[in-house]
Amino acid sequence: MMDKELLAAHVEEVLREAGFSTSDRCYLRPRSFDLAARRDDQFLFLKILSNIDGLNERTALEIRRLAKHLLASPILVGEKTRDQYLERGAVYFRYGIPTLSLFTLADCLLEGALPLVYAAHGGLYVRIDGDRMRQIRLARGISLGALATELGVSRRTISKYEVEDMDTSVDVALKLEEIFNEELIEPVDPFQTEAVAEVKGPVTDNILRLLLEIGFEVVPTAQAPFNAITREGKLVVLTGVGKFSQSIIKKARLMSSLSSVARTKSVVIVDGETKLECIEETALIEKRELEDIDETRDFEDLVAEKKSK
Template identity: 30%
Template sequence: MERLLSATLNVIKNRGEQLFIDVARPYAYTLVAKFDNRKYIMKIAKDAEEVSQSAIKDLKLLSFHTNTPSICVVSSVKGYLLQRGVVYLRNDIVFMSLATLADILEGIEPIFKLNRGVITASIDGEKLRAKREQAGMSLGALAANLGVTRETVYRYERGEIEAPLKVAEKIIRIFGEDVAKKIDINEKPRVSQEELASRQIGTNIYKLLESHPDAIKQEDKTILISEGAERYQKTVELAYALGAEVERM
């Protein structure tokens, strides 16, 4: 963890700006950084499983209400090394290796995602069909080339299923990388009504369990609520980094 944090801070120093940090204990986030004009709430952990489900909910609430993407920089997922260029999506929060983050900062967006132990890519079905037809290739011919069924290729073109790593790599070799959809790490996380209800403690007020503020409130502005003096100063620093305000309870 210390080595990964140090390496991450070095990347931030060279490519961006550190706006907030606290490593006193494992909060839902570790720091807030800015690259170009985009801020990120960042969690640094050795393994993705070290990030609790309650921390994930905190990240989603903070991201959703401050319009600041959350990313988790990790070395592994369930003990297995997270490969460069592959992201792990957990409840709409993106986990990636530091090497993948460095690539993104160079403009190289990831294509592959890890889900339930399988690496896949989302294929742009319209582009795949158009390029296949331009190449004069039938569904059957492409299926034979990829080592899958005709029905599978048909479902790729309809956007019904994702392609496993080896098949996706073959599709990219044949038709080019733009036939695979890029993963947008800046996309706002989806927060379900059930997730909101599980944390709601008042009108547009949601409890935070693993953060410096005790709650977050959304009115015409975003407000971080602090109930005590222990973490108040860090709540102020976090609010400043995220463009929010602080309210003492």
């Protein structure tokens, strides 16, 4: 089994070959995700683990929240679950995050070949195009009972395939395609994910509360290389806070790389003084400067001013 660093290097290689621009790898701890990548309007947040069972629910929730607010697709790339290697061409799920092997990721991004199978409790399953199956069955004059007998299932099961889009086993799906001599299996798109239900908690950081008072929506983070996503209308800002230090400089550089891929602004609000206006693409704003701002437009103008110097 590859270690995480080698697996991450292979993931970056696949992404570059597929035409994605990638952020620097997140090296600051704690970290919820490892990499951001974009190809045109396709934006991915990737977590990379050799054994996917290492992802916990808290981290998964943070990745999904970040993806929701930055219009990204969260993806977990791994090699094994328990003692089993991930199947090529199958999508797994960990706390709502689509999970792929390196080879499945490459098939999706390089070949445009979406998986046909997903893993759930009890084994591997596929999705049947129930409406198309029903249309073909009726056009050929095949009764529910006759089809059920040939498949060895109940009439109710056939009805559920057609009306309720009930998923089925790989064996049954392949037998259906053989009976009708038509493609009925629908691919699973791991990049189309359900939004996470979110309960907003209070913003407790004093500096982030200043942004609230100015009129921003503030989404605090717990494990990201920035402290919050700050937004108002089309303005989205990756926001860091802290006293000026070497660690803040490292954070600002990583935030610059992430904001470039995410197509956002990035700002570090310094609790104290700094002689620097900008670190790469990240503007540095002193807390006292923030205290003099009353409107979001003034904040945006200040960020632009810092970056122009």
